[in-house]
Amino acid sequence: MAYKLKEVAKKPERLTGGHRMCAGCGAPVVVRQTLRALKPEDHAVIGAATGCLEVSTFIYPYTAWRDSFIHNAFENSGATVAGAEAAYKAMKRRGKIKDDTKFIAFGGDGGTYDIGLQSLSGAMERGHDMVYVCYDNGAYMNTGIQRSSATPKYADTTTSPAGRKEHGKQQWRKDLTEIMVNHHIPYVAQTAAIGNMKDLYEKAEKAIYTQGPAFLNVLAPCPRGWQYDTPDLMEINKLAIETCFWPLYEVIDGKYIINYKPKNKLPVEEFLKVQGRFKHLFRPGNEQMIEEIQREVDKRWAELITLAEELN
Amino acid sequence: MSIRERMSGNEATAVAMKQINPDVVAAFPITPSTEVPQYFSTYVADGVVDSEFVAVESEHSALSACVGAQAAGGRAMTATSANGLALMWEILYIAAASRLPIVMACINRALSGPINIHNDHSDSMGARDSGWIQLYSENNQEAYDNMLMAHRIGEHPDVLLPVMVCQDGFITSHAIENIELIEDDKVKAFVGEYKPEMYLLNKDNPIAVGPLDHFTHCFEHKRQQAQGMVNAKKVIMEVAEEFYKISGRKYEFFEEYNADGAEAAIILLNSTAGTAKYVSDKYKAQGKKIAVLKLRVFRPFPADELAEALKKYKAIAIMDKSEGFNAAGGPLFTEVTSAMYAKGVLSPKVINYIYGLGGRDVKTTDIEIVFNKLFEIINTDKVDSVYNYLGVRE
Numbered sequence: 001m002a003y004k005l006k007e008v009a010k011k012p013e014r015l016t017g018g019h020r021m022c023a024g025c026g027a028p029v030v031v032r033q034t035l036r037a038l039k040p041e042d043h044a045v046i047g048a049a050t051g052c053l054e055v056s057t058f059i060y061p062y063t064a065w066r067d068s069f070i071h072n073a074f075e076n077s078g079a080t081v082a083g084a085e086a087a088y089k090a091m092k093r094r095g096k097i098k099d100d101t102k103f104i105a106f107g108g109d110g111g112t113y114d115i116g117l118q119s120l121s122g123a124m125e126r127g128h129d130m131v132y133v134c135y136d137n138g139a140y141m142n143t144g145i146q147r148s149s150a151t152p153k154y155a156d157t158t159t160s161p162a163g164r165k166e167h168g169k170q171q172w173r174k175d176l177t178e179i180m181v182n183h184h185i186p187y188v189a190q191t192a193a194i195g196n197m198k199d200l201y202e203k204a205e206k207a208i209y210t211q212g213p214a215f216l217n218v219l220a221p222c223p224r225g226w227q228y229d230t231p232d233l234m235e236i237n238k239l240a241i242e243t244c245f246w247p248l249y250e251v252i253d254g255k256y257i258i259n260y261k262p263k264n265k266l267p268v269e270e271f272l273k274v275q276g277r278f279k280h281l282f283r284p285g286n287e288q289m290i291e292e293i294q295r296e297v298d299k300r301w302a303e304l305i306t307l308a309e310e311l312n
Numbered sequence: 313m314s315i316r317e318r319m320s321g322n323e324a325t326a327v328a329m330k331q332i333n334p335d336v337v338a339a340f341p342i343t344p345s346t347e348v349p350q351y352f353s354t355y356v357a358d359g360v361v362d363s364e365f366v367a368v369e370s371e372h373s374a375l376s377a378c379v380g381a382q383a384a385g386g387r388a389m390t391a392t393s394a395n396g397l398a399l400m401w402e403i404l405y406i407a408a409a410s411r412l413p414i415v416m417a418c419i420n421r422a423l424s425g426p427i428n429i430h431n432d433h434s435d436s437m438g439a440r441d442s443g444w445i446q447l448y449s450e451n452n453q454e455a456y457d458n459m460l461m462a463h464r465i466g467e468h469p470d471v472l473l474p475v476m477v478c479q480d481g482f483i484t485s486h487a488i489e490n491i492e493l494i495e496d497d498k499v500k501a502f503v504g505e506y507k508p509e510m511y512l513l514n515k516d517n518p519i520a521v522g523p524l525d526h527f528t529h530c531f532e533h534k535r536q537q538a539q540g541m542v543n544a545k546k547v548i549m550e551v552a553e554e555f556y557k558i559s560g561r562k563y564e565f566f567e568e569y570n571a572d573g574a575e576a577a578i579i580l581l582n583s584t585a586g587t588a589k590y591v592s593d594k595y596k597a598q599g600k601k602i603a604v605l606k607l608r609v610f611r612p613f614p615a616d617e618l619a620e621a622l623k624k625y626k627a628i629a630i631m632d633k634s635e636g637f638n639a640a641g642g643p644l645f646t647e648v649t650s651a652m653y654a655k656g657v658l659s660p661k662v663i664n665y666i667y668g669l670g671g672r673d674v675k676t677t678d679i680e681i682v683f684n685k686l687f688e689i690i691n692t693d694k695v696d697s698v699y700n701y702l703g704v705r706e
Contacts, residue, residue: 043515045384060523060530068512070383071522073402076376079368083338083380083388084512086364090335091386091513093362099515119376122369 005196011036012066014044019064020056024230026220026237027053027135029193030200031106034133034216035067037204043067043101045084049077049111052142052222053135075115078123078132081105085128102208103130108220109150110140113176124183124213131207134176135220145225149174152245153296154289155277157225162280167289172296180215181251187212189250191259192219192237199248199259206250219246227276239271244301249308256308265301268294314559315493321452321484324491325391325417325477326351328459330361331499334415335386335506338366338377340396343429344481345419348391371396375403375414382412383521385511387463389414393481394421397435401442407474408443409537410521413466414474416444417459420582420633421481422670430671431481433581434634437643443537445475445544446611448581452489454608455479457561460494463503464551470543480583482671498558541612548609565614567606568621574601576686577622579648580631581607584667584674591679602683613647619655622648627661627689629682631702633668641699642666661695667702678703 014035021028031053038044044067048054054071057064072080085103092098105123107116112134120132139157140146147160151169156162160169177190187210189203200218207214221228221236228236240246243266248259269290272278281289319327326348329337339349349365356365364381368374371392378388392400397418407414423434436446445465449455455477462475479485494502510519525533545565552563567585570592571577578588585606592604605621607614622628630649632642640646645664652660665682668674681702689695 043513043518045512047380055524058520058523060525060528063520063523065520066518068514068518069520070380070512072376072379072406076373076403079373079376080380082373083336083366083377083382084384085380086336086338086366086377087381087384087386087388088513090362090364091384094335096385097513101513101515118369119373122373125369126366 003196003198003201005198008036008201011040014038014066015057016064016066020059021052022223022230024223024228024233025052026137026193026222026233029233030133030135030218030220033193033197033200034104034204037201037208038102043099045070045081045101045103047071047077047081047084047105049107049116050074051108051111053106053108055142074111076119077105077107077111077116078120081130082123082126082128085130103128104208105130105132107132107134108141109134109136109138110148113150113174114148121183124180124185124215127212129212131214131216133216133218135218137220137222137225138173139222139225141222141225150176153293154281156280157277167280167286168277175300177217180217184254185213185215186210186253187214187250190217190246191248192241192246194234194237194241203250225277228274232274236271236274239266239274242266243268243271243297245271245297247301247304249304254311256304256311258304258308268297315495316490317493318488318490319452320347320486320488321449321455321479322347322419322486323351324452324456325459325479327493328456329389330355331496332387332389332460332463332503333361334363334389336364336366336378336381336388337390338368338374338381338388339390339392340368340371340374342371342393342396344421344485345391345393345396345417347485348417348419371399372403375400375407378414379403379407379410379412382414383410383512385508385513387506389416391417391419393419394423394435397439398423401439404439404442404444406522409533411472411537411540412474413463413472415459415462415466416474416476418476418478419481419485420478428670429481431483432633432669432671434669436476436478437634439476440611440643443473443541444611445473445541446609447475447477448608448610449477449479449484450583450585450606451484452487453491453561455484456491456493457555457559457563460499460503461551461555461563463506465544465547467506468547469509471540471547473540473544478582483583494559502555502558544612545614563608565607565609565617566621567608569604569606570596570601571603572601574603575626575690576628576683577603577605577625578629578631578679578682578686579605579607579644581610581633581644584631584633587674587676588679591676591683595683600687602686607644613651615651616655618648619651619657622652622660623657625660627686628663629686630662630664631682632664632666635666635669661689663689663695663698663700665700665702672703674703
């Protein structure tokens with residue numbers, strides 16, 4: 001059946017309103033659309049790493065999650081959900097459970113690229129039938145915007161501040177999606193909530209209903225950390241894709257598919273200039289930093305195209 | 313009829329796990345507990361159990377996976393030692409606070425540093441305030457028996473706490489001794505089915521586990537958790553009574569050996585109790601009476617029962633196989649003496665020995681030094697040093 005946002009949006013919400021995520025935050029949009037890809041009859045066990053998503057959706061005695069939910073700690077969303085999945089397998093084999101349950105772990109970039117990388121890697125390598133969804137907002141937002149290995153170069157954060165001598169984060173961001181591709185798991189995708197969110201929905205559906213481990217890396221802008229006006233969320237997502245800062249692609253059993261190639265690839269400046277965290281780059285004399293970012297974006301985009309051509 | 317066998321403490325632990333046949337075992341190799349998951353993975357490979365064995369990439373993930381599995385509605389088990397337990401630290405507290413009755417075999421080993429693979433109790437002693445029930449075992453038989461009782465204790469609705477079954481690394485984990493095993497069907501009937509009231513995999517009643525718990529409720533939850541530990545005392549004794557019926561082996565909070573008429577006592581944990589009993593028998597033959605009080609249950613701490621038992625002695629040596637680094641005495645010493653003080657048991661003279669750190673061998677002659685010291689204290693009515701070391705060069 002062809003994707004129709006109107007139809008998909010009619011599905012019951014599995015993350016209800018009333019939670020305390022900020023207006024203009026990308027994460028709940030990602031979570032809601034991901035969960036819409038679940039078949040209505042399927043139960044889900046959802047895990048989340050410590051982070052904004054967890055502390056804003058499950059404050060005792062309230063929960064915004066309609067499915068079963070578990071939060072354990074910051075760095076172990078992968079292992080925790082893997083453990084639940086292992087219990088499911090054993091209990092199903094013993095006839096203690098009859099219905100189908102799907103397993104989804106969420107983590108921010110801090111809980112996924114950094115402190116939770118080992119736990120994630122282990123869970124994926126062991127082949128648990130689960131999906132790990134990283135909502136990547138490019139810093140430790142919950143603790144107050146500290147740099148992570150997902151933070152883009154030159155972004156201003158509270159631990160990589162734009163100062164007089166150093167101009168924001170000094171290192172390039174880690175490419176986690178490629179790290180997960182190299183785990184040779186059945187399904188890896190990079191996506192974002194853009195337009196009618198078809199790309200995100202379809203990838204979530206594939207990830208959830210692919211047997212075995214799957215990983216989604218989803219861009220999730222943060223109005224506090226990225227410093228944009230909350231209504232600009234969807235526009236920023238769009239610019240990330242149109243500039244190829246965040247390419248939409250998927251790797252199915254090792255086969256690369258680039259889902260969107262912009263006809264007119266926009267300069268990365270268009271993505272940077274709408275965000276306060278990069279405003280120091282637009283001061284006179286800092287042009288070379290934007291050029292440097294552009295070269296890196298072009299290089300990574302070219303590498304991706306090569307991978308897609310060579311491996312297909 | 314019970315089954316007479318001979319095996320190491322690690323194998324005895326693994327055999328207990330095989331008979332329990334839990335839903336999930338998640339573990340990571342670390343000396344000297346490695347054999348436990350090794351044996352268990354063999355049972356899985358041979359189809360003797362139908363558990364899921366999760367060969368995780370760290371102990372942190374081992375316990376994290378156990379939390380996920382137990383919360384999901386399964387029975388989860390793990391095994392570890394020393395640094396492995398230390399890597400689990402954060403999750404030990406979460407498992408207990410989430411009221412998940414996970415069962416762990418802790419094969420006691422000195423916690424780094426310096427790195428050392430041999431036995432002392434610095435690993436589990438460090439975890440004493442994590443909210444886990446801690447049972448200690450003198451030999452392979454007790455390690456096996458404690459393992460069989462662990463689920464019954466932890467899963468009791470008045471308790472709902474994780475349980476750590478400790479035994480001495482190498483000394484009992486690797487030593488092969490005689491053992492009496494209980495038949496599979498009897499174990500199965502004794503341990504029973506795990507039927508949690510609430511669990512993640514219950515589609516009809518989805519739950520959420522692990523909330524952000526502010527000052528409005530967190531204190532009440534900690535209070536309830538503490539009550540679980542208080543309640544565990546009664547449950548431990550009830551389960552021991554039932555276990556006695558199927559095994560003929562009696563278990564209590566502690567065992568008092570050669571206590572009749574003794575004026576002095578030594579208190580200790582795990583395998584050194586065997587050595588102390590041997591020396592106690594030897595002394596008894598010479599007409600010198602000295603009691604060996606082997607503590608089986610360290611958490612919950614049987615403070616009242618200990619204080620009551622200790623009031624009859626004139627001199628007591630409290631033995632710690634771990635340092636507390638408080639410049640005043642080891643953890644067992646401080647807990648036993650505070651229990652005595654709170655109960656008004658002030659007449660016995662008490663001394664503390666730190667012994668056996670990093671696997672330093674504890675010989676019968678070492679125990680004799682302690683016993684002789686106790687008699688000297690009784691004779692002179694004087695304690696010249698409370699905080700002492702046994703068997704160290706200095």
